[in-house]
Amino acid sequence: MCDAALARLPLGDRTVESLCDGHFERERRTFFRNAEDHPSEVTTLQLAVRAFLVRAPAYTALIDSGLGTQAHRLAALDGSGETLPERLRQLGVASTDVDLVVYTHLHFDHFGSIGTPEQPTFPLAEHYMSRREFVHWRGRPGPHGEAVAELVDPFVEAGAVRFVDETVELREGLIVSIADGHTPGHLTVRCTGSSGSCVFIGDLLHHPTQITTPELSPNADEDPELAESRRWEHLSLLASTGWAAASPHLMPGPYWTVQNRHDRFTATSLVPQRGPEQR
C-alpha cells in the first residue's frame, strides 16, 4: 500500500501532489468489456486510487477526495481509504486550509472523504460537482448510488454543494469542463501554473494500455462510445499541447505525458518511482 512518500508535480507558481489510498488488481478480460477484441499478453491490471492536492498562490484545492469511508466497497484493495487528512497533514496542509474540492464524478472512489454536513472533513471548502452527475446517481441502486445517498445527498440537502453545468473557471488557472461518457456528468479539471499545465482526467483512462488502444472500454464506462471519443479527444489535446495528465488510477505513476505516433499515441510516466509508487 501507499505510504507518505508523495508524488509532486511542479507547475511553477503552483504544485500538484498525489494522495494515494492504495492499489488494486483486476483481470484484464473482465475489466474491459471488449478485451478480446484487443488481445494482449497482459492478464492482470494494476490500478491505484488517488486524489490530488493543488497548492496555488491564491487557493488550496482538492481534486476528488479518494475512497475515505467507502473503502469497503472496493474489492481486494491493498491499502486504506481513511488516510487523506493524515497525508495532507504530512504536507503541512490543515483540513481548514482546503478552499475547494472538485469531484470529477460520483463513483464512490472519488468522494469518500467528503465527511458529513455536520462534520465536514474540509470545513471551509466549497464543494463542486456536476449537476448531471448528481441527478444520474441520486436514488440509483448499486454501490455508487448507495454511496451518493450516504454521503452526497446530505451535502446537497444542506445547500453545501455548488453545481457545475458547463466549462467554468473556478479559480484563477483552474478550469472545469464536462467530459461525459465514463459517467453522464464526468468532469475534467485543467490547472495552469506559471510553468505548465496539468489536466486531471478523472476516469477517462484507467490503465496505460488505453493510451495506445483508446478503444479499450472498461465495464465501468456508462456510455462506451462517448467515453471512447472523449479518450481520443483528450489524448489528442494532451499530445498537441504537451500538458501533463494526472490520473487517479494509472500505474506506475500519477503523471503522464502523451505523444503522437502515426495517428496513435504513446505515453511517458513522468515521476520516476522508488519501487512501486509511494511505497
Ligand SMILES: [Zn+2]
Ligand atoms: Zn469512475
Ligand SMILES: [Zn+2]
Ligand atoms: Zn475511479
